[in-house]
Amino acid sequence: MSAAPVDGTSAITVIGHGPAAHRLVQRLHQHGHRGPVTVFGAELHPAYNRAQLLSVLDGTLPPGALELAPLPPGVTLRTGTxxxxVDPRRRLVRDAEGGEHPYDVLVLATGSRPVPPPLAGGEDRRAPDIRAPHTLLGAGPVGKEPVVVVGGGVRGTETAYALGRAGHDVTLVHPGAHPMHRLLDERAGALVAATLREAGVASETERRAVAVEPGKIVLDDGRLLAAGTLLLCTGSEPDTALARTARLAVDGGIVVDDRLRTRDPRIYALGDCVRAPGGHATLASAWDQADALARTLVGDGDGSPAPARHVVRPRLPALAVLGPPGALHTPGDDEQVVLSDPAGGRYGRLVLRDGRVRAGVLVGLDRAVATVGRMYTEDRPLPPDRLALLLGTDEEYAGSAALPETAVVCQCNNVTRRDIQQACRQGARDLPAVAAATRATTGCGSCTAIVRRICETTAAS
Ligand SMILES: Cc1cc2nc3c(=O)[nH]c(=O)nc-3n(C[C@H](O)[C@H](O)[C@H](O)COP(=O)(O)OP(=O)(O)OC[C@H]3O[C@@H](n4cnc5c(N)ncnc54)[C@H](O)[C@@H]3O)c2cc1C
Known part of the structure; x- marks a missing residue:
């Protein structure tokens, strides 16, 4: 394959305006790209942070938390387009109105789209209001009638929890034996199921929804559940429709090399539309890819995204999963550390290799989430007393005080512990105020607990 024909002045066209595209154009500007950049987004509104949607819907964060930083100067954004x-031979893209737009370099950031389950009767207009999580913004508030959430993966479980806490009558229908069964082991799953019950969510596990009727859904055992709204959280798949028009290789996502280049040297792809590294698309990996691709496109460095080691923090109290999906289920000969206190709602299990975390789950061990999470993402060896670490009583590592002032607490927005302390001292009294002052927590949201604790310890001192 020939070298990428790009330099700091190439005309770059980006298709899709989600968080990945948004971060890419920011980084292009920061890395000194001076050519024209045009972004086409199918949605009517500019990119927003989908990962914060539930926190806004359940009132934890204000609507402003969805906003991303303003676009840099010189970027042309065409929303609703x-x-x-894509015609790679003539090097142009065509819009739905037939308009043609030439490019030097094309970046596909078309994201993912929901995969709805087959539901008999779904075309009946008297069927429940059917939604996917992608469309929660702008779809109007969820009605007062019962809500059925179909699919108990991360998105479905956190959506059911948020709606239950907001006072809705919610049932979660899930084919696994417990919520998030691909990510969590049995004990962690049992604690999450208890958390849902406490939030007033009823669960129908080992069940599927097979059909809809006016005001109801039908389960695979024939029972009917009342449903004014049906939320389909049955997963998503990379949106590769546009890539196929350019005859690019597609295999579970757009196929790219380690520099995010497709087999056409002028076309790159990033975010949820590419085949996910480790089979797990996250906002954090989309942003890592955007940083790396910006460097490639200005000809600065080798531009390969670092191998992703991300912590999944579903929006449920004190829950964190480390490692790729399924890693907990296949520990093999690796050493394991387990702490189980079901009555206290606490459970921790770490799978270790060479004294480093390879996978893990933490429930109700809030203090350990920050410290163990950092050790995992930075691939650092654990200290000898692993149980003290899990309990948050290890003197060296306990609590946020162990973080140096320069430690980056919010990786998404590069906010240090010192920035957060300063904001608190200058009057930011709660999480929304700290978020507004520093943007901490407004990325993937996984630092929320530790930011809150830094605020508390700063206020107390
Ligand atoms: C409710 C919800 C909660 C989430 N929570 C988390 C979380 O807590 N942590 C986490 O890591 N991830 C979370 N995610 C996933 C995260 O939002 C995605 O990983 C991220 O949005 C991927 O960004 P992207 O830009 O690649 O794709 P997308 O956000 O899917 O954006 C792609 C954009 O491209 C547009 N597009 C597609 N085709 C075309 C075309 N032909 N022409 C023009 N435009 C086009 C689409 O309309 C869309 O706006 C969540 C997602 C949802 C829906």
Missing amino acids: RITS
Whole structure:
């Protein structure tokens, strides 16, 4: 394959305006790209942080938390414009109105789209209001009638929890034996199921929804559940429709090399539309890819995204999962550390290799989430007293005080512990105020607990 024909002045066209595209154009500007950049987004509104949608819907964060930083100067954004085909030979893209737009370099950031389950009767207009999590913004508030959430993966479980806490009558229908069964082992799953019950969510496990009727859904055992709204959280798949029009290789996502280049040297792809590294698409990996691709496109460095080691923090109290999906289920010969206190709602299990975390789950062990999470993402060896670490009583590592002032607490927005302390001292009294002052917590949201604790310890001192 020939070298990428790019330099700091190439005209770059980006298709899709989600968080990945948004971060890319920010980073291009920061890395000194001076050519024209045009972004086409099919949605009517500019990119927003989908990962914060539930925190806004359940009132934890204000609507402003969805906003991303303003676009840098010189970027042309065309919202409400769907690109329908790419012609790599003539080097142009076509929009739905037939308009043609030439490019030097094309970046596909078309994201993912929901995969709805087959539901008999779904076309009946008297069927429940059917939604996917992607469309929660702008779809109007969820009605007062019972809500059924179909699919108990991360998105479905946190959506059911948020709606239950907001006072809705919610049932979660899930084919696994417990919520998030691909990510969590049995004991962690049992604690999450208890958390849902406490939030007033009823669960129908080992069940599927098979059909809808006016005001109801039908389960695979024939029972009917009342449903004014049906939320389909049955997963998503990379949106590769546009890539196929350019005859790019597609295999469980757009196929790219380690520099995010497709087999056409002028076309790159990033975010949820590419085949996910480790089979797990996250906002953090989309942002890592955007940082790396910006460097490639200005010809600065080798531009390969670092191998992702991300912590999944579903929006449920004190829950963190480390490692790729399924890693907990296949510990093999690796050493394991387990702490189980079901009555206290606490459970921790770490799978270790060479004294480093390879996978793990932490429930109700809030203090350990920050410290163990950092050791995992930085691939650092654990201290000898692993149980003290899990309990948060290890003197060296306990609590946020162990973090140096320069430690980056919010990786998404590069906010240090010192920045957060300063904001608190200058009057930011709660999480929304700290978020507004520093942007901490407004990325993937996984630092929320530790930011809150830093605020508390700063206020107390
Ligand atoms: C409710 C919800 C909660 C989430 N929570 C988390 C979380 O806590 N942590 C986490 O890591 N991830 C979370 N995610 C996933 C995260 O939002 C995605 O990983 C992230 O949005 C990927 O960004 P992206 O830009 O690649 O794709 P997307 O956000 O999917 O954006 C792609 C954009 O491209 C547009 N597009 C597609 N085709 C075309 C075309 N032909 N022409 C023009 N435009 C086009 C689409 O309309 C869309 O706006 C959540 C997602 C949802 C829906």
